Amino acid sequence: xxxLTNEAALKDAGNxxxxxxxxxYKALANDAGKxxxxxxxxxxxxxxxxxxxxxxxxxxxxxxxxxxxxxxxxAMARQSATLAYASSTQATTIPAIQLATHLAEITPxxxxxxxxxxxxSEAIExxxxxxxxxxxxxxxxxxxxxxxxxxxxxxxxxxAMSVSGTxxxxxxxxxxFMTGVLHASPPYCYRCDFRQxxxxxxxxxxxxxxxxxxxxxxQTIAAVVAEPISASNGIVVPPDDYWPRLREICDRHGVLLxxxxxxxxxxxxxxMFASEHWNLVGDIMTMAKGLSSGYVPIGGVxxxxxxxxxxxxxxxxxxxxxxxxxxxxCAAALANLEIIEGEGMVENAAKMGARLLDGLNGLxxxxxxxxxxxxxxxAGVELVKDKDTKEKFAVSDSAIVDLNKGLQDRGLLTxxxxxxxxxxxxxxxxxxxxxxxxxxxxxxxxxxxGL
Ligand SMILES: Cc1ncc(COP(=O)(O)O)c(C=O)c1O
Numbered sequence: 001x002x003x004l005t006n007e008a009a010l011k012d013a014g015n016x017x018x019x020x021x022x023x024x025y026k027a028l029a030n031d032a033g034k035x036x037x038x039x040x041x042x043x044x045x046x047x048x049x050x051x052x053x054x055x056x057x058x059x060x061x062x063x064x065x066x067x068x069x070x071x072x073x074x075a076m077a078r079q080s081a082t083l084a085y086a087s088s089t090q091a092t093t094i095p096a097i098q099l100a101t102h103l104a105e106i107t108p109x110x111x112x113x114x115x116x117x118x119x120x121s122e123a124i125e126x127x128x129x130x131x132x133x134x135x136x137x138x139x140x141x142x143x144x145x146x147x148x149x150x151x152x153x154x155x156x157x158x159x160a161m162s163v164s165g166t167x168x169x170x171x172x173x174x175x176x177f178m179t180g181v182l183h184a185s186p187p188y189c190y191r192c193d194f195r196q197x198x199x200x201x202x203x204x205x206x207x208x209x210x211x212x213x214x215x216x217x218x219q220t221i222a223a224v225v226a227e228p229i230s231a232s233n234g235i236v237v238p239p240d241d242y243w244p245r246l247r248e249i250c251d252r253h254g255v256l257l258x259x260x261x262x263x264x265x266x267x268x269x270x271x272m273f274a275s276e277h278w279n280l281v282g283d284i285m286t287m288a289k290g291l292s293s294g295y296v297p298i299g300g301v302x303x304x305x306x307x308x309x310x311x312x313x314x315x316x317x318x319x320x321x322x323x324x325x326x327x328x329x330c331a332a333a334l335a336n337l338e339i340i341e342g343e344g345m346v347e348n349a350a351k352m353g354a355r356l357l358d359g360l361n362g363l364x365x366x367x368x369x370x371x372x373x374x375x376x377x378x379a380g381v382e383l384v385k386d387k388d389t390k391e392k393f394a395v396s397d398s399a400i401v402d403l404n405k406g407l408q409d410r411g412l413l414t415x416x417x418x419x420x421x422x423x424x425x426x427x428x429x430x431x432x433x434x435x436x437x438x439x440x441x442x443x444x445x446x447x448x449x450g451l
C-alpha cells in the first residue's frame with residue numbers, strides 16, 4: 001500500500017484518485033472551497049493546513065452530536081469484535097432490534113416498525129417501494145404514482161432523484177426519470193407560486209396537491225413525499241395550517257404520506273422530529289443523517305402498523321439491501337442517540353436555534369438580505385439583488401463567489417448560494433452561535449461593497 005503521509009503527496013493523490021461528490025475532477029487542486037479535513041471536536045473542524053473552521057453545516061446537515069465523540073467509535077468497535085454483520089434477509093442482530101425498538105418509542109404517533117438501509121436516498125427508495133407494494137396487497141395495484149414538491153431534495157439514486165424537485169439540475173444528464181412522478185408547489189411563502197400571502201391564501205399549495213390527486217384519479221396515486229421543513233428549497237418552514245391540511249388530504253384519498261426527516265430528524269429543529277411541531281405523523285417516515293450523526297452510514301424507514309400489516313403472510317417485502325441493519329452501524333446509532341438524549345441536545349437545539357434566528361434577524365438591514373427563516377438549528381438567510389423585485393443571485397455571480405470566500409476566510413464552513421444555509425452541530429455554544437452571526441454580518445458587508 002502506498003505510504004501517503006505528507007501533505008503535498010496526499011493532495012496530489014487526492015486529485016488523481018478521488019472523484020469528489022458533485023465536484024469536478026481534480027477539485028482539490030482547482031477549487032478553493034475543497035479541502036482535506038483531519039480532525040474535529042464539537043463544532044470545530046481542522047484542515048490539513050492547520051486552519052480551523054466552525055462547521056456550520058455539521059458536515060452535510062448531519063453531525064448532530066458534534067465531532068470527536070469517541071464513545072460512538074468505541075460502541076462500533078465492541079460490536080464489530082463481537083459480530084459485525086448478519087445477512088439482512090436470514091438473520092438480524094441484537095443492536096438492530098434494540099435500535100428499531102427505540103426508534104418506535106421516540107418517533108411520532110404510532111410509527112412502529114423499521115426497515116434499515118445505508119442512507120437517505122436508500123430510505124426514500126425503500127419508502128416508495130413499500131408504498132407501492134402496500135397498495136398492491138391492498139387490492140389497488142394501480143396506485144403507483146408519487147407526488148413530490150418543486151425544490152425538495154430526496155436523494156441522488158434514480159427513484160429519489162426522480163421525486164426530488166431539484167431534478168431540473170440533473171435533467172440534462174440523467175433523464176428519463178422514473179415515470180409516474182408529479183411535482184407540486186412548495187409552501188414557500190417568500191416566493192409564493194400563487195402570488196398570495198398567508199393566511200389569506202388558505203394554503204393553496206396544499207390544495208393544489210389535492211387537485212393533482214383528483215385530476216390524476218386518486219386510485220393511481222401511491223404517495224406524497226415531502227420534508228416537514230425543506231432544507232434544499234432554502235429552509236422553507238411551512239405555515240402552521242399546511243401540514244394538518246395535507247395530512248387530511250392524503251387520508252381522504254387513501255394516499256400514503258411519506259415524511260422525509262432525513263435532515264429534520266434527531267433534534268435538528270428543536271424537537272426530536274420536525275413533524276412534532278405540527279402533530280404530524282407520516283404513514284412512512286424516512287431517516288438517516290442524524291440517526292448516527294454521520295459516524296457511520298445508516299438510514300431507515302419507519303412505518304405505521306397499517307402499512308406493515310400489508311406485508312403479513314405470503315406478502316413478503318420485495319426489497320432487500322445487503323447492508324440494511326448492519327450490526328456495527330446500529331450500535332453506532334444507539335450510542336449516538338444516547339448522547340442526543342442524555343446530554344439534552346434537542347433542548348439545546350431549541351435554545352441555541354432561537355438565539356441564532358434572533359441574531360440572523362438582526363442582519364435584515366443588509367441590502368441583500370431578503371428573508372431570514374428557520375426552526376431550531378436549521379436556519380437560512382435568503383439573499384436577493386433587490387428587495388423589491390426579489391431578484392435572485394446566480395450561484396456563479398461574483399458576489400456569491402466572494403461571499404463564500406469571505407465566509408471561509410473568516411473560519412465558517414457552510415453553503416451560500418441564494419440562501420446561506422445553517423445547520424450546525426446541536427452541541428453548539430452561545431459564543432459559537434454569536435460568532436456565526438458575526439462572520440456572516442462581516443462577510444455580507446464586504447460582499448455588498450463590491451456590488
Ligand atoms: C431531505 C433529504 N432526503 C434524502 C436525502 C438523501 O440522503 P443521502 O445523501 O444520505 O442519500 C437528503 C440528502 O441531503 C436529504 O436532504
